[in-house]
Amino acid sequence: MTETMDQIFVLLKHRILAHSPVSVQPIFSAALSAIAILVVFATLFALTTILERKGLGRFQNRYGPNRVGPFGLLQPLADGLKSLTKEDIVPHSADGVVHMLAPIVLVVAAFLGYAVLPLGRNMTAINLDAGLLYFFAASSVVELAIFMAGWSSRNKYSLLGAMRAIAQMISYEVPLILSTITAVMAAGSLSTGAIVESQTGYSGIWPHWFVFTPWGFAGFVLFMIAGIAESNRSPFDLPEGESEIIAGYFVEYSGFKFALFFLGEYIGMFAICGLAITLFLGGWAAPFSFLTWAPSYFWFFAKLLVLIAMLIWVRATLPRLRMDQLMNFAWKFMLPMALINLFAASTWHFTPPGAIRWIVGTILIAVPYLLLGRGLMQSNKLEKRTYRFAD
């Protein structure tokens, strides 16, 4: 029974495919997967926007949207309808074609990554041998889309925002990739499916997730930080830092094109979270051995929601970094830490299992962390201060 529940979507797909002629089956199969991904994640996008707004509301001692439909759940629908019927302005100095293409390219690029994400057991649209590389290749197109948007608007703020976004994304892409390599080393494959498979075991009730190793934990944290930066979320949301450059690269976008940017951003964020889950959090594997009865996709989406909630939480709390601090952080903290983590991971594999490997691994990560962190604080002359009082 659990087996069928687990594989229900796979079986459903096979059932549908069985009714179609063999020659078109591959196309059908691909189309079914594609549509499933689009529908599920577009819905998740809608859901997340409202959850984020409500969640932020709660963080801020208020309700958040709660009037449109039950509990305000129809709010995204209203927003979508409004955007759809809003006038579409293309500045007359803008490059019309590129201006038009940019959001489309962004959305396509953001969606492409999902092809290799295992959303559940046997639920990967395509299991590529170089899956991880494919994911990064696909997401690197996002930068281009952002550039297209910023450049084609011919607006100071948008170009500045686009350049910032690109600089930020390329800077965090390096630690992003490097931090995944630890997981790749452990799993011995670039295939996302294989990476998840290698984490599905349990010792007792505890799962074999990579995050439960020193390097895995560090890798996960680094990956999440870099991932937040990649998806331009707070506290790395400088490209659209409204207190400085209005709205960043999409200043000039109105109507549904603007909504597409929103969509693209959120989709990218989900993809990054999904990858983090795949790499470090055991993908669709249940968190405890006694919980395996729940379907695999349930676990994947549960973890995804938890990560999204974390991102919302972070957004509710932190102020934004400055551009130079952002870049410094990427190159002078994230990158060295990622390299050190790489080193720690390989040491881990060369030391025999047991307590010693934990100690060595932890020290290898903690000491450089403290040193680098201290150095970063000192180079910026940050300190706790005391104050004088006069009568």
Place this chain on the structure above:
Amino acid sequence: MTTPVNYLLISALIFAIGLAGALVRRNAILVLIGIELMLNAANLNFITFWRYSPNPEALTGVMFALFSIGVAAAEAAVGLALIIAVYRHFNTTDLDQVDSMRG
């Protein structure tokens, strides 16, 4: 259906386009783009020959392509840096103007 000839022809075509561009266009960046295209055409050749070689198990072609990508990237970085330096000096990226200014 697809034979190596098709791939090689495409490769030759791209090479020729890159060459023409590099020769015809006077903007330094475009020239560089042309050169990149030519390098890519060469890469395509590597892969094609590897794929259609008697023993594709030997990864020589693939490795060659990989290294070539690395080298091309390095080349692009240096080339563009040069262009920037030239631009800073002559305030243009038009090679003719650079030429005449130097003279």
Place this chain on the structure above:
Amino acid sequence: MNPPVFGVYLPIVVLAIAAAGFAIAPLALARLWSKNFSPRKPGPQKNSTYECGLETKETSWIPFRPEYYLYAIVFLIFDVEAIFLLPFAVAFDGLGLGAAIAMMVFLLLLVEGLVWAWQKGVLTWV
């Protein structure tokens, strides 16, 4: 079983096309709406670029500082490095210490470049 078109990569292509359709469809719908009901009303003011409510000045071309380029170079180098690192990592468990050391050397070379750049202040955003 290799599908006739695009080989195993068919799902990617289909996904890309579907995503593009997903993006284009509402745009088309919006266009249709504006054609039938809510006419677009471009105007010299409305379609000029936004600048904090001030009158737009003609050019929006802005000079950039070379920092962007410097970061891009470092990024490029590390990107290429990642290309070599990934296969290494995949084959890692089957490789001996020697390979690991070879990789270390490769990495160290790059780290050296990084350290050099760091010291030169390339990684300092001014």
Place this chain on the structure above:
Amino acid sequence: MSFAIIAVFTVAGALAAMTLRNLVHCVLALVVAFTGLAGLYLQLGAQFVGFAQILVYVGAVAILIVFAMLLTQSHEPLAHLTVAPGWVTSSLVAVAVFVILAWSIRSSAVGARSIQPRPEITVRNIGDSLMSQFVVPLEVTGLLLTAALVGAVTIAMREQRMNR
């Protein structure tokens, strides 16, 4: 069929990259050409190279070119289709090169080769041979990359920053 589509894309991209007026459009067309080439690699079964091509060329080189362009094009957003004086000869040379190449390809024996059974090359194979057979080239590439980094940075950096 898929080959034809990708080939058309690639060639069109390459052509556009070399003929368009607007530099940014050129780069965007170039990206199309790069992506098409990656598609060709994938067709040929070189998955890793294909994706590496996208990652490096689309994700990094194109960005680099864009940055360089914005750095140098602050005054002239549109590169006029300035062509070299001897553009006729140059094009003829290019055409000639193509003709010769095409002729030699047609006449060579390669065309007769039949495709071998699909080799099972995985990333692991690549990693294995990289760390065994190709260790020396790897290190050399590392050196080259470092040298390129140093060189490019030195050239591109402003004079006064070097002095500091």
Place this chain on the structure above:
Amino acid sequence: MDQKLRIELSKQGIVTTTLEELYNWGRKNSVWPMTFGLACCAIEMIATSMARYDLARFGAEVFRPSPRQADLIIVSGTVTKKMAPQVVRLYNQMAEPKYVIAMGACAISGGPFKQGYNVLKGIDRYIPVDVHIPGCPPRPEALIDAFMTLQKKIDQQTLTGEGRPRHLDPEAPSEFVVPRFGAHDLEPPNNPEVFRILNNIDSRNPGEVDAGGD
């Protein structure tokens, strides 16, 4: 008019009714204001979006800094003559459909400062205002009330026909003259297309004006 056409029209009528409802529902529930504050009233506007009053409940907390993405400009505060061109320009740059709430005495008429030489005597001289909310400053609740009045107004708009709102009428303008800075005053001092002044009313007997009072 022949039979067929009439049937056709009525069919369309049905279609437009449901479309209209959907359209109005979407518009009224997703009014994104522009981040735009002028003076004291702006503080109350901010307070309205804060925890105590929480404008977000209506789905309107998405304050957009760019006029392209905003639906509503809340003119919250004194519009000076120096600022007026900017306000009009911002309004012009907004995408249709766009709404204006004149918040507070100053925005409506110049308010307490209307005797000032640099104060515009009401923003409705240059742009059409949908809802006025008097007060100095109006309480946050009053702004919410104005917001709901706007929603009601949106709800009553028709999609086609004579009574359709300005933004659906291809003839109606979508941008308005931006006044220029003159040597003594703004030029022109008002936009007669928008500002329907009641000039012929005897100011000594204004009782007539409010004959149709609310």
Place this chain on the structure above:
Amino acid sequence: MTTAPVKEATHDERAAGCGQDELLEIALGPHHPSTHGVFRMDVVLDGERVVKLKPVFGYLHRNHEKIAESASYLASMPYTDRLDYICSLTNNWAYALAVEKLAGLQVPERAEYIRVITAELTRLVNHTATIGFLTQEMGASGTPLMYAFREREKILDLFESLTGSRMMCNYMRFGGCRVELPAGWLEQTKKVVEEFPRFLDEYEQLLTGNEIFMARAQGVGILKKDLAIDAGVTGPMLRASGVNYDIRKVDKYGIYDRFDFKIPLGEHGDVYDRYMVRMLEMRESLKILHQALRDLPQGPLMDPKAKIRGFRPKPGEAYGRIEAPKGELGFYLISDGSPNPYRYRVRPPSLINLTVLEDMCRGYSIADTIVIFGTVDIVLGEVDR
């Protein structure tokens, strides 16, 4: 109105540059999300560094002074509410003080105590709003601002039940205060004052130690002592630069000499100091409030000599100033014996504190500029009047 690209090398870093790349000119404002309304800065950037910054004022010039000169003394009182519209009560006080000097009125003790209480509450309101907006400018997505406004609402409730309006209190009169405290007001105020430190603790928890906040604030926008004095900077900004000058202590106006409180002083004069000085000042205000609420005497509220209508001071002039939350707020009045002041002048602390904006911002990035600007704490109604 916009400045041409600067060609001269104003910035030391630029001086070393090769001089061919152009500077970027950006106008921040008048419609800009974080210029506190309609302020505008014409900024010249070299990359992201600010080379030159020219504030442009006047977008909220409401002719307050001109209107006041054609209105009676009393009629200007509600207008002072709208100067610095976040702290209307201190504006009231400053104006009342100037008129009292001009006409020689005595304020009864109870009224003085109430004035102190309301003024210190106003200081709390102002500082919470300021630091809230400051974090907003640093890019926090509203949370600290919401918390700040949550506390502000509590105090606004007090204002409303005392004066009838949340923001435009119009409470003080020449020679006293307008109405008696409503029933239960004192208890409520005591409760708010008791609970306020908890908010401050929370806020410090949220921000003061936050690394991102520290990185954004420390060492940014440094204002040197001498420059601060020269440029007439007053208020928390001056004290953050280390100058011990608080008009409550210097002039001892009202009854401030009866309270025991201290003046927090900064050392570096950067954004962080300006933030911390405000935080600490709030704690000192709470001390004053405790004492004032404890000692509030009974008695009349108005000087019996004072007249509401037909108020005509003798010819002469007076300058009265107080320590408003933003700095020295002064009113300069010239009377010619008529019911209207002949000259009515507001000395706006916000405007004069802006004098040093360029000096503080030069060399920092544009994101810093916004933050520095936030710590100057201006209100446009007062800057432009």
Place this chain on the structure above:
Amino acid sequence: MLEEIKARLDAAVPGCRSEMILNGSPSGQHSLLLDSAHAVEAATFLRDHAELRFDYCSNVTGVDWLEAQHSPGYLEVVYHLYSMEKKRGPLVLRLRTENRTDKVHLPSLTPVWRSAEFQEREIFDLYGIIFDGHPDLRRILMWDEFEDHPMRKDYVEPDDYEYEPTAHDDILAKAKQHAMGKSQEP
């Protein structure tokens, strides 16, 4: 106190014809009228003198004395000085122009106290006093194209009263006038 300062000033800045202006109100803030030729010198003295140290210029005000009040109408600038170091003040300085039409030049004290910068600009804008030596004398509150000086007592506002629902006093008169002008037009 003021006499003492005056004496010191007269001694230190030869030729400085300062003059005490008495203030009739209970505030007792009397002031010192400086002649414009020596104003900068005198100001610098007041700022730098070790015992006086008026290092802080708090308030700068323009005043328009119409002909009606003072037979040759003139414009006046009033400076309120304090000492942050000695915690003293205010010292009130006044400067007068010769008339209110063409001879409206005064020396700027911005070089002495930077806090005067914006306030002098404001006075230039609203009163039309031209401060010689001011680093950046542009209009500050009104737009650059504006030609009048609205804070002067004889400034006439532009006529933009279309309709006044609550006609009152002069506003009513203006609105009426305007309405009549309008109704004649068509």
Place this chain on the structure above:
Amino acid sequence: MLGEGILKGLAETARNFFGSFVSKERLTTVQFPEERLPQPEAARNFPFLVYDGDDSQAGLRCVACQICEKECPPKCIFIQKSSDKKPDYIGKQQFYPAVFNIDVSVCMSCQICVEVCPFDAIEMDNAFELSTTDRFRGLLWSREQLAKPNSYFHNIHPATAAEVDERLAEAKARAEAKAKPTVAASTTSQPDSQTTTS
């Protein structure tokens, strides 16, 4: 240091998040149209004219002395004195306002008119839901719109209203004591008789 501050901040927001589900203090929203905070006694928005008795026009306390018109800072009151007189609540013959307009689109809610009115005829209302789509017709309030009964006044400002009533009653008593012979006063309405609540 080193991330500790960020974690503290996260803890703080988390506390508020979970607090919002349990405590009113952490969920301060008042859902306006349905929930309302009680307005304090002193709350003011725009003035209204108090009338005694049932006739909203005849019972107006205002005697058109025009003091408020003169003292109103933004000059938003417009009064036209009647040509005839009618008795006020003491019975004294007084003028009444033939026209009494307040332009609430100008009024700055300063309460000065209330302060200066010697007859307690004008008071501050606290109604604020006044948004309208028509500036000219909706925001110029005439005498008819401004008149509100004394009971309304008691309703919104009970303490002040009681005070005012007391004062008026006193004044009336004094006037009656002074002007014993004149009995005409009794014809007018009794100001203190309708302290009804609703």
